[in-house]
Amino acid sequence: MKSSEKIIADLSVLGKAIKYLSGIEKDAPKEFTASELQEVEELIERVHIHNGWFTPEMVRKALEGIALMLEKGELESWVASYPIQQGKPKTIAIIMASNIPLVGFHDFLSVLISGNKPLVKMSSEDNKLLPAILKLFYQLDENYKNWIQLTDQKIEGFDAVIATGSDNTARYFKEYFGSYPNIIRKNRTSIAIIPEDASDEELNLLADDIFDFFGLGCRNVSKCFIPENFELDRLFQAIFHKQDVINHNKYANNYDYNRAIHLMNQDEMLDNGFVLLKESDELFSPLGMLYYERYHSLEEVKEFELKYEDKIQAVIARDRIPFGQGQKPSLTDYADGVDVMQFLVGLS
The missing domain is CATH 3.40.605.10 (Aldehyde Dehydrogenase; Chain A, domain 1)
Structure with a gap:
């Protein structure tokens, strides 16, 4: 070779x-x-x-x-x-x-x-x-x-x-x-932690982490942790430039299906016409839906991370993976945190 x-x-x-x-x-x-x-x-x-x-x-x-x-x-x-x-x-x-x-x-x-x-x-x-x-x-x-x-x-x-x-x-x-x-x-899927002083620019970038590849990747954000007093309208406004995603037939089918199911169940949710926003303590949100959970302290988020450490691929946050960079892993950002190169060189 x-x-x-x-x-x-x-x-x-x-x-x-x-x-x-x-x-x-x-x-x-x-x-x-x-x-x-x-x-x-x-x-x-x-x-x-x-x-x-x-x-x-x-x-x-x-x-x-x-x-x-x-x-x-x-x-x-x-x-x-x-x-x-x-x-x-x-x-x-x-x-x-x-x-x-x-x-x-x-x-x-x-x-x-x-x-x-x-x-x-x-x-x-x-x-x-x-x-x-x-x-x-x-x-x-x-x-x-x-x-x-x-x-x-x-x-x-x-x-x-x-x-x-x-x-x-x-x-x-x-x-x-x-x-x-x-x-x-x-x-696996990914989460985002929005700080209390999140800028509009950071929230705009977060839209990429949510909607790139229609949300199908393990590095896509399926759940956001938001501060207790965070206004959800800010998030809706920040991601609105991704509205064209609903023009994709397969995405729209998933959005429509999940919207219908949750309406029949009379679940509380917010709807901006292209993504559903639902408060949940779960991790994996269906396609066309984004979960959110309010936090009082970052310790609560850390507990969640520990609970789902074998299910969370990436954490998008100011002091972790920067907003907008979720789908741009470097060569050393190994999936599941398992060093593939170390595995390979260890075979010889």
């Missing part, structure tokens, strides 16, 4: 292409032809036909996050933290989810850059984008084709497993992959 330096160099070039495809950069990278890039651009525009949640806007947003990961300096400092050996590579099965576009890319990147062979089991709901991105990558060095395997069929011949799914699929994963070294992820 190639050295980490070579892989990083090639990944950073791929990152330039992804920056262009996401709209971050206006100039196309010279390493790829116009037709090669156009092929991916056309896929971005039409992949929603295959998966209705993957609108061009949301695919580009996912690509923005990946492009930031593929900065050369970021990759170099990330890899420098681990004792990567050039020994015999392991084949690592990666079972990818499909709640947001390319959601398993960080796992793929970790396996590749650690000197191991990725065996990617793609979800049937997201099996178009990764092959298209890797087609560009292979233009830089065709030998990567012999190192990376993509499939949507049954996987075999692997040494370890990284699997992401729901609570239900996790039970199956544990039964099926229990004899292999593994990382198995279940359902």
